[in-house]
Amino acid sequence: MDLNSNQENHNSHIDSKIDSNINQNNEEIELIEEGLVKIAFPKFDKVSSKSPVFYNPKMEFNRDISVLVLQVFQKHLNQESFNIADLFSGSGIRGIRYKKEINGAKDIFLNDINPLAIEWAKFNTLENNVDLEFSQKDANIFLRENRGLFDVIDIDPFGTPSFFLDSAAYAIKKNGILCVTATDTSALCGTYKEPSIRKYNALSYKSEYCHENGIRILAGFCALTLAKYKKYIEIKFSHSSEHYMRLYFLVKKASKATDDSLKKNIGHISHCPQCLYRVTSVGLTSPVEELCPICGEKMKMAGPLWIGKLGEREFIEDMISEIDNKSLNTEKQILKLLNISLDEVDAPTTFYDIHKISKNLKISAPKQDKVIEAIKDKGYISVGTHFNLLGIKTDIDINGLKEIVKNLSIDK
Ligand SMILES: C[S@@+](CC[C@H](N)C(=O)[O-])C[C@H]1O[C@@H](n2cnc3c(N)ncnc32)[C@H](O)[C@@H]1O
């Protein structure tokens, strides 16, 4: 549909319908199309938490992927009811898209603390001919009041989801799915240490793979929070894109399985900033020595964090198969992400950045694909990663990798 040519007609059509209650100041209205829906809200200059009703066009990619994940999940669950809580609904775009674009979606609940957002979400719901439930409460209260109602809880707040995970853990159905966005990447990636300790009870450090560490800190915090309720997680898909991180995990319930999951999946990653050696350990405390076994430098440590898998091969394959059934503007970008995610889903934790290694060795960087092939030729795992298009996930040790990089460098 050609939005621009229709924009004026739409706007006058929308204007005539807008109740003076929701547009008391007679503000200019923005109308956008995304997926199969059209959404209106008061115009604002800059995307920020201060806009009267929040909408961020950059998150279309996030919403498109969510439609895909939830459709695959709905098919796996294959049950009559499939209820979704859009906990921070803003303009309503997410929940309205879920109702329109996910076959089998049943009751969708839109909640937002901002009364104006709920008014616009109601308006947008009517305009898109869907029938949804509304609530204007603090997210924690909404979840505490509605335990066991939702197969899906979508947590897409401003900044950290940390304040809402306990209530989500309490409220989510057994075998339900939690979708979690975090935009406080500087805390998760170790730009500053204290915010990560305060919000995620975990140590972080800055490194070339800090986005992977960040999503692992977020996942570890989710797993430890759910464990209070004897619930454990299976991550189906996750990604770090632009300014945010997003996790999708299935929630299961059983005390022994929760204990086993924590024992297997919670641990630490330690890193030597001098020679780039790193090591992953399992357990709530780290048995790793403080000094680097290769060069003797003091190691940095991140954790507790999730050292288990960040996705599931079969689930990602089902997402790829499902994509043709949907009408998603960001399809190309999604396919690129899903294909690289398939490569890395079974690969080791952390990755190496060839430029960082070359700088460390004071030589020019060789081509990444040559390094990937040379590692494979030696019989090791060697794949790319969506976290950094110049990154390599491999099980070769740092000295073996440095040897390869030296041999392939044009400075040799
Ligand atoms: C990032 S926006 C949500 C965007 C929306 N999910 C989307 O995809 O367009 C966060 C929303 O959370 C709402 N909010 C902030 N604090 C809240 C709270 N404690 N409980 C419920 N809603 C809250 C804000 O009014 C805002 O609309």
Ligand SMILES: [Zn+2]
């Ligand atoms: Zn070292």
